[in-house]
Amino acid sequence: MSVFNELKASLQEAVDIKQGVKSPCRVTRFEVADVKALRSQLNVSQQELATALGTSVDTIKSWENKRRNPTGLAAKVLATIQDNPKFFYELASH
Incomplete structure (x- = not known):
């Protein structure tokens, strides 16, 4: 064919x-992370989250306002942070 x-x-x-x-x-269904709630739980700014994830503040804002959804590695990292908040601080320290 x-x-x-x-x-x-x-x-x-x-x-x-x-x-x-x-x-x-x-x-296949994926749960989309509630980035705003996650950031609030971590008590970090949009800039701090963006820096730790290696993305822009505008991307974080888009995720929080539901204009876009995290995909690929970002979605997996956010899911990992939801399950293990200490992982965020590991990322942020590098």
Whole structure:
């Protein structure tokens, strides 16, 4: 099967799932960290959190205002901090 045909079949399957014609074979859900609550719990500023995560204050603000969600490594690090707040201080010390 050509790449084009594979993509076409995949898109058709996505449409069928969206329209309820077909059920997805698996569903993965991730809990999105409440960055504002987490930062409040840690008692740190947006700047301190941004520095520890290696990101910008604007990114932290976007996460807190729910305009964007943390993804990839940032999401995993935030989940780790939620489970183990001491991990934040380890990050911040480096």
